[in-house]
Every structure is written in C-alpha cells, then in structure tokens.
Amino acid sequence: MRVLRLGAVITTAALVFTACSSSPSAxxxxxxxxxxxxxxxxxxxxxxxxxxxxxxxNGVKLAVSKISVPGYHVTVEAEDDAVNGVHxxxxxxKNIQTLVNDSAVFAVVGPFNSSVAKAEIPVSNSAxxxxxxxxxxxxxxxxxxxxxxxxxxxNPDKIAYxxxxxTDDIQGAAGADIAYNVAGAxxxxxxxxxxxxxxxLADVFVDQFQKLGGTLVGRDGAGKNxxxxxxxxxxxKAKNPGFVYxxxxxxTGGGLLRKQMISNGMGSIPFGGGDGIxxxxxxxxxxxxxxxxxxGDMNSYSTVAAIHDIPNPDQFKADxxxxxxxxxxxxxxxxxxxxxxxxxxxGKVGPDREKxxxxxxxxxxxxxxxxxxxxxxxxGDTSQxxxxxxxxxxxxxxxxxxxxxxxxxxxx
Amino acid sequence: MDPGYLLQQTxxxxxxxxxxxxxxxxxxxxxxxxxxxxxxxxxxFMVGSFVTLTVLTTLGGTLGxxxxxxxxxxxxxxxxxxxxxxxxxxxxxxxxxxRFAYRPLRNAPRLAPLITAxxxxxxxxxxxxxxxxxxxxxxxQIIDVHAAIRIGDASIxxxxxxxxxxxxxxxxxLQVFVRQTRLGxxxxxxxxxxxxxxxxxxxxxxxxxxxxxxxxALAGAAGVVQGLYFGNTVFTIGFQAGLKAFTAAVLGGIGxxxxxxxxxxxxxxxxxxxxxxxFSRWSEAxxxxxxxxxxxxxxxxxxxxxxxxxx
Numbered sequence: 001m002r003v004l005r006l007g008a009v010i011t012t013a014a015l016v017f018t019a020c021s022s023s024p025s026a027x028x029x030x031x032x033x034x035x036x037x038x039x040x041x042x043x044x045x046x047x048x049x050x051x052x053x054x055x056x057x058n059g060v061k062l063a064v065s066k067i068s069v070p071g072y073h074v075t076v077e078a079e080d081d082a083v084n085g086v087h088x089x090x091x092x093x094k095n096i097q098t099l100v101n102d103s104a105v106f107a108v109v110g111p112f113n114s115s116v117a118k119a120e121i122p123v124s125n126s127a128x129x130x131x132x133x134x135x136x137x138x139x140x141x142x143x144x145x146x147x148x149x150x151x152x153x154x155n156p157d158k159i160a161y162x163x164x165x166x167t168d169d170i171q172g173a174a175g176a177d178i179a180y181n182v183a184g185a186x187x188x189x190x191x192x193x194x195x196x197x198x199x200x201l202a203d204v205f206v207d208q209f210q211k212l213g214g215t216l217v218g219r220d221g222a223g224k225n226x227x228x229x230x231x232x233x234x235x236x237k238a239k240n241p242g243f244v245y246x247x248x249x250x251x252t253g254g255g256l257l258r259k260q261m262i263s264n265g266m267g268s269i270p271f272g273g274g275d276g277i278x279x280x281x282x283x284x285x286x287x288x289x290x291x292x293x294x295x296g297d298m299n300s301y302s303t304v305a306a307i308h309d310i311p312n313p314d315q316f317k318a319d320x321x322x323x324x325x326x327x328x329x330x331x332x333x334x335x336x337x338x339x340x341x342x343x344x345x346x347g348k349v350g351p352d353r354e355k356x357x358x359x360x361x362x363x364x365x366x367x368x369x370x371x372x373x374x375x376x377x378x379x380g381d382t383s384q385x386x387x388x389x390x391x392x393x394x395x396x397x398x399x400x401x402x403x404x405x406x407x408x409x410x411x412x
Numbered sequence: 413m414d415p416g417y418l419l420q421q422t423x424x425x426x427x428x429x430x431x432x433x434x435x436x437x438x439x440x441x442x443x444x445x446x447x448x449x450x451x452x453x454x455x456x457f458m459v460g461s462f463v464t465l466t467v468l469t470t471l472g473g474t475l476g477x478x479x480x481x482x483x484x485x486x487x488x489x490x491x492x493x494x495x496x497x498x499x500x501x502x503x504x505x506x507x508x509x510x511r512f513a514y515r516p517l518r519n520a521p522r523l524a525p526l527i528t529a530x531x532x533x534x535x536x537x538x539x540x541x542x543x544x545x546x547x548x549x550x551x552x553q554i555i556d557v558h559a560a561i562r563i564g565d566a567s568i569x570x571x572x573x574x575x576x577x578x579x580x581x582x583x584x585x586l587q588v589f590v591r592q593t594r595l596g597x598x599x600x601x602x603x604x605x606x607x608x609x610x611x612x613x614x615x616x617x618x619x620x621x622x623x624x625x626x627x628x629a630l631a632g633a634a635g636v637v638q639g640l641y642f643g644n645t646v647f648t649i650g651f652q653a654g655l656k657a658f659t660a661a662v663l664g665g666i667g668x669x670x671x672x673x674x675x676x677x678x679x680x681x682x683x684x685x686x687x688x689x690x691f692s693r694w695s696e697a698x699x700x701x702x703x704x705x706x707x708x709x710x711x712x713x714x715x716x717x718x719x720x721x722x723x
Contacts, residue, residue, distance in 0.1 A: 222692060222693070227642060227649060228428050230427070231688070255548070259642075263643070286547040
C-alpha cells in the first residue's frame with residue numbers, strides 16, 4: 001500500500017513536471033512571433049496503396065523542409081484513407097472532416113484517388129478549405145459539364161479544389177495513342193474496375209481509340225473483389241485483340257489481371273493502363289509490376305498524367321534522395337508543386353483559409369513550381385496538359401519513360 | 413459458339429468451382445453438426461493461403477526454386493509437403509477455434525456463437541496482417557502455369573486438371589470417411605441427435621473437434637490451391653471466398669456434403685456462364701438471384717432434407 005502510494009506521488013510529480021517544462025517550450029519554441037500552421041495531407045498510405053501514397057507524401061515533406069515562409073513554422077499532418085489496404089471514399093470523407101476541424105490546417109494536399117475526391121470535395125467546399133490533388137484525373141471532379149457542380153453545391157462559384165494532374169479525357173487519349181500508334185494495334189479489348197477513375201478512363205480510351213481508326217472487340221468490367229479473371233480473359237482471347245487496356249489501379253485488380261493474362265498464354269498481347277498502374281518497379285511490394293510478375297515478355301505500357309521532364313529533374317531527384325534515400329515516385333514532384341503553391345499563398349496572404357483559397361484559385365496567378373510554370377482555370381484544372389508515356393523495361397524491371405506528349409488545349 | 417472456347421470455359425468453371433466446393437464443405441459440415449454458421453471459415457481458407465506462402469518460400473529457399481519446378485519428382489514431394497503442412501496447420505487452427513471460441517458457447521443462445529464467429533474472422537485477419545503484412549503478396553507458382561494440353565483451339569492447363577482432380581479426390585475421401593468409418597458414423601449420429609449419440613457412447617467433444625479439423629483442413633487445401641492457381645494472396649480474400657462458399661453450401665442444401673460440392677461447382681458455373689453471355693459485371697447479382705430463387709422454391713437447398721427431428 002505504501003509503495004503504491006509512493007508510486008502515485010512520483011507519477012503525479014512527474015506529470016506536473018512535464019506539464020511545467022513543456023508549456024514554456026511550446027510558446028517559446030519558435031523564438032518569438034513564429035506561428036504554428038499545418039498543411040494537411042490525405043493519401044492512401046497503407047497496405048497495397050503504400051507505393052502510391054508514400055512517395056507522394058514525401059513530396060510534401062520535402063517541400064516543407066526546403067521552403068521556409070518567414071513568420072510561420074509549417075508542419076505536415078498526414079491522414080491515411082486506405083482501409084484494409086485499399087483507398088476508401090468513406091475514410092477520405094472522415095479524414096477531410098478531421099482536417100477541417102483542425103484550425104491550424106490552412107490547406108490540404110490530396111487525395112490520390114478520384115473516388116475519394118468525390119467524397120471529399122463537398123466537405124472541403126462547404127468548409128472553404130483549399131485542396132490540391134497531385135494525382136486525381138477524373139474529369140467529373142472539376143468540369144461543370146461532367147457534373148462537378150453537384151460536388152461543390154455549397155459554394156459553386158468558390159472552388160476549393162485544384163489539381164496539378166491533368167484529366168483522363170487527356171490521359172485516355174494518350175492511352176489510345178500508345179495502343180494505336182506506339183504498339184501498332186488495330187483492335188483492343190478494354191477492362192475496367194467499375195470505379196470512378198477506372199471506368200471514366202476506359203470510356204475515354206474506347207472513344208479515342210475508335211476515333212483513331214481502331215476497333216473495339218470487347219469491353220468488360222470487374223470490381224475490386226474479383227480475383228479470378230480467367231473466364232473474362234478466355235472470352236477476351238477468343239476475340240483476338242491486338243491490345244488490352246485496363247482502366248483502374250493496381251489495388252483494384254490491375255496486377256492480377258496482367259498476371260493472369262500471362263499465365264493464360266496472353267502475355268504477348270500488349271497491355272496498357274493509366275497512372276493507376278504506374279506505381280514503382282517490380283521490387284516495390286504491391287506495385288503493378290511486382291504483382292504481375294515481371295516476365296521477360298511482359299509487353300506493358302502505362303501513362304502518368306503529369307509532366308516527366310520537369311525543369312530541374314536532377315536537382316529534384318538529388319534532394320529527394322538525400323532526404324528519403326530512394327528515387328521519387330511518379331507523383332512526388334506533383335505533391336511538391338501543390339505544397340509550393342500553398343506555401344507561396346501562405347507567404348502572401350497568411351494562413352486564413354478563405355484568403356489562401358482565394359489566392360490559390362485566382363486564375364490570373366502563375367505559379368513557378370517543380371513541374372514548371374502553371375496556372376489553374378476557373379474549374380481548378382491545371383494549364384499543363386502533358387502526359388508522360390512509359391513502357392516496361394525487362395532489364396531494370398521497372399517502367400522506362402520514353403516520351404511525353406503535350407495535348408495542348410485539346411482536352412479542355 | 414466455338415467448341416474449343418466452350419471447353420476452355422468449362423475447365424475454368426470447374427477449377428474455380430473446385431475451390432468454392434472445398435471451402436463450402438467446411439461450412440456445411442460445421443453447420444450439420446452444431447448448426448453454427450462459421451463465419452470465420454473463409455478466413456481459415458485465407459490463413460491457409462499464407463501458410464502455403466511460408467511453406468513454399470521456406471522450401472524454395474533451401475531447395476532453390478522460386479517458381480515452376482521442372483523436376484516431376486521434386487514437384488510431387490514439394491506438393492505433398494505443402495498440402496500436408498497447410499492442411500494440418502489449418503486443421504489444428506480449426507480445432508483451437510472450436511475449443512476456445514465455440515465450445516464454451518455451445519449451450520448459449522444461437523446468436524452468441526454467431527457473434528464469436530464474426531469476431532474470430534476479424535481476429536484471423538488481424539493476426540495475418542501482423543505476421544505477413546497487409547499488402548498483397550506473391551505466392552510461388554510451383555506448377556508451371558503455361559504447361560497445357562492443346563485440344564483444338566483450347567489449351568487445357570495441367571494446373572487446372574490437377575486442381576479439379578485434387579478436389580474430387582478429397583471429396584470422395586470425405587464421403588468414404590463419413591459413410592464407412594466408425595468416426596464418420598459418430599459424426600453422422602451427433603449431427604442427427606447429439607444427446608442420443610452421447611447416450612450411445614459417442615464422445616461428443618472429440619467428434620465435434622474432428623469435424624472442425626476436417627473442415628478446416630479442406631479449407632487449408634483450398635488455400636494451397638489459391639496459391640498454385642492465382643500465385644497471389646492478401647488478407648482480405650477470405651471474406652469474399654467465404655461468402656461464395658457459404659452461398660454454395662446453402663444452394664446445395666446446408667448440412668449435406670454432396671450438396672456443398674455440387675453448390676460450389678454450380679456457383680463457379682453461374683459466374684463463368686455470366687461472363688460467357690457477356691454479363692460479367694452482373695455475375696454476383698446473378699449468383700445471388702439464383703440463390704434467392706432456389707430458396708424460395710426449395711428452402712432446404714437442392715439436396716437438402718427436412719431437418720425435422722431437431723429439438
């Protein structure tokens with residue numbers, strides 16, 4: 001009993017001591033008038049999505065460590081929207097609400113997936129908290145003729161969502177360009193994962209592929225719960241396609257689909273997809289190339305809805321590698337750019353959410369970012385309409401960039 | 413439609429149906445003997461696929477393989493070891509689940525063990541996440557996935573033939589065991605009337621534990637098949653597979669082992685057939701619509717009997 005009481009006294013004393021010692025350091029930590037502010041991040045950060053969210057979050061962290069804004073100490077508040085290893089729109093909506101409730105958060109980088117963005121935009125729009133997505137590509141998120149006004153009902157004319165990735169009406173056209181002109185296929189079979197991003201991308205691919213003169217021999221869809229594509233692929237094989245295009249991401253079946261194509265004797269048919277399958281080399285756990293099994297004959301293409309030839313690639317890569325000891329991911333520079341824009345706004349107008357939102361969405365502003373100079377249109381879409389093309393390289397077992405194409409104003 | 417194509421799709425449905433059937437047997441056996449819908453059973457299958465992964469990577473590390481094994485003797489040895497280990501481990505896991513999660517609740521209201529079963533499902537998923545991680549992982553495919561017999565346009569893979577043959581052999585073995593042996597008779601009598609069986613000298617606890625062992629071992633075998641056929645596993649596969657297998661068990665007549673096997677192949681057939689006719693996006697809706705129709709007109713399932721004598 002006595003020992004117990006003594007223990008209680010010591011604990012209480014320790015608590016008091018910590019409380020005393022921590023409070024002065026909190027107010028004096030920055031050395032005077034430095035204000036603590038946060039950049040919120042919402043990305044899929046666990047499970048099969050780690051290759052997507054991890055390098056993107058690192059882009060934010062790198063920018064925050066490289067760029068200082070006088071008078072402010074900026075930290076990163078990251079939320080994970082993956083549930084059981086796969087991005088989840090409901091979790092995304094909860095996360096954005098958490099960030100809205102944190103008054104120190106003045107802007108949010110994310111999300112990664114279009115389906116998550118659909119759940120988040122109504123929340124950030126009504127709260128007036130600016131979001132910048134490094135990777136969302138579904139057109140319906142921004143374009144009024146595709147239903148974007150329904151997402152920003154509360155403040156239809158005060159957009160609170162911008163993105164530095166270009167849209168799938170351009171990315172899908174790039175996929176069709178690869179299938180028809182690079183792979184030389186005159187016919188294609190298209191499979192999607194039935195989600196916002198995947199189905200939207202596949203629809204554009206079909207449309208553009210037919211415009212180029214190609215034939216669609218079949219179209220199918222399989223949700224993320226499907227693990228057996230054998231019968232679907234048997235049906236596809238019977239139609240003898242020159243190209244198979246997948247609208248979706250690795251976590252919703254991209255890797256499994258390609259793997260089963262190879263084991264069903266369809267490995268020689270070229271395969272393509274969007275940025276959803278461009279998620280690192282075969283050595284990256286849960287990446288498309290890892291799950292598909294990098295056979296020598298794996299004839300695969302993918303695209304990324306962002307510029308590849310960034311203004312200072314060597315500098316960016318070196319900085320990134322110095323901090324994280326690995327090469328940047330496909331959307332690291334994009335996340336860096338989003339953060340740059342937010343930090344510029346913070347320096348100009350301070351951390352007031354409405355002022356930051358108004359600054360970032362001002363269509364007359366031109367931003368100098370890691371991706372080059374860009375601006376946002378009235379819907380929040382980037383002025384850069386560039387798609388990077390990648391092909392699987394058996395020698396490095398990784399995606400090899402081979403071309404970037406500027407689609408100019410054709411998509412908007 | 414081209415006959416080669418139909419033959420190919422027939423093999424596809426038999427292969428996926430074999431996996432469903434192996435899992436469905438465990439559902440139906442457990443329901444038959446203690447009237448519990450063992451919701452953790454799909455996850456037993458999932459854990460089995462991870463045990464397979466560990467066995468194959470360990471053997472691969474010492475014997476030096478990382479994919480298809482070309483030496484037939486070595487392949488046979490590795491297959492036998494993998495199946496024995498996975499089935500034994502999952503059998504023991506099944507017995508432990510019964511001993512600690514279900515037996516204490518055997519006389520509790522029906523809802524209590526149902527909730528424990530759901531709880532066990534989550535526990536197994538979390539344990540796997542801790543041990544093997546939450547990401548999808550690659551399982552070495554030791555049977556060459558490309559090796560096939562060509563019949564016209566169709567190429568019938570040895571892997572598919574192996575899976576179908578294995579499932580059929582295991583099902584026949586189960587039938588023989590249940591119908592011909594003393595322990596099988598104990599299982600059947602316990603299923604019909606537990607008290608009467610006890611009065612006749614049947615050790616109820618051992619018999620129920622044995623049922624769990626066999627059902628879980630079959631799910632373990634299905635876990636090995638998952639690894640061989642898909643070369644991939646993730647901790648979430650148990651739920652979907654379990655749901656399909658449970659449906660198969662109900663469709664065939666829950667409590668009836670022949671019905672469960674039939675139900676498994678039937679679900680495989682419906683799925684593949686919906687792809688063949690071009691409705692693969694609707695395959696799940698079609699599967700469950702047929703389930704509803706069968707249950708409306710035959711509430712006990714296709715081969716189910718009236719279970720009248722239950723108190």
